[in-house]
Amino acid sequence: DAGVTQSPTHLIKTRGQHVTLRCSPISGHKSVSWYQQVLGQGPQFIFQYYEKEERGRGNFPDRFSARQFPNYSSELNVNALLLGDSALYLCASSFYRAYSSGANVLTFGAGSRLTVL
Amino acid sequence: AQSVSQHNHHVILSEAASLELGCNYSYGGTVNLFWYVQYPGQHLQLLLKYFSGDPLVKGIKGFEAEFIKSKFSFNLRKPSVQWSDTAEYFCAVNADGNKLVFGAGTILRVKS
Numbered sequence: 001d002a003g004v005t006q007s008p009t010h011l012i013k014t015r016g017q018h019v020t021l022r023c024s025p026i027s028g029h030k031s032v033s034w035y036q037q038v039l040g041q042g043p044q045f046i047f048q049y050y051e052k053e054e055r056g057r058g059n060f061p062d063r064f065s066a067r068q069f070p071n072y073s074s075e076l077n078v079n080a081l082l083l084g085d086s087a088l089y090l091c092a093s094s095f096y097r098a099y100s101s102g103a104n105v106l107t108f109g110a111g112s113r114l115t116v117l
Numbered sequence: 118a119q120s121v122s123q124h125n126h127h128v129i130l131s132e133a134a135s136l137e138l139g140c141n142y143s144y145g146g147t148v149n150l151f152w153y154v155q156y157p158g159q160h161l162q163l164l165l166k167y168f169s170g171d172p173l174v175k176g177i178k179g180f181e182a183e184f185i186k187s188k189f190s191f192n193l194r195k196p197s198v199q200w201s202d203t204a205e206y207f208c209a210v211n212a213d214g215n216k217l218v219f220g221a222g223t224i225l226r227v228k229s
Contacts, residue, residue, distance in 0.1 A: 003160075033216070042121070042207050042219030043161070056215040090161065105151070106217065108161040 004109035025093030032074040035090040123220035138193040140208030149211040150191040200229040
């Protein structure tokens, strides 16, 4: 079984540009979450999508947006990039929306490392 | 807001030493607790989880963690570490429906 796949793995952008990151969840998983991991810190929650609807949003500005497609893959978009957006962006998938079941845990992808110059 | 505190950012141990990594969280209600591990060059992997029941949970590779509700803690332990345990370890809590709150991580280096 393929795990969570993310693309691209690395990319370099300049300030003011926009970026689109892509994620394919594990087959059968309907929930996709996005996290930002800045160097030296733990991952921070950005969004969760479930059945193509936004189900949760972290404390990030409106420059961050996402969507989920009918095949449950997802895109994260960041506009007007700032130096502080340099980070590893992680996608995670799970079967259910919430964590009420012990079987419902997040599986993470390898991430997309974004460098903003 | 929920928060997770990991007490040590860097830990260095010799092989066969015992390990305990501290994790405290701030939330008064029902929580689900996790430890994730990130080996060098690899992605985050689930080490173990606590949802309910026995507060002593066992994970992969000989790791275990104990949930102590009165202390808001979920410390990770391993009786004898190996060089291959060198990694970054993250404690995380879920109490808000659909997101995990992670600690800052502890980088463990095991000397062979």
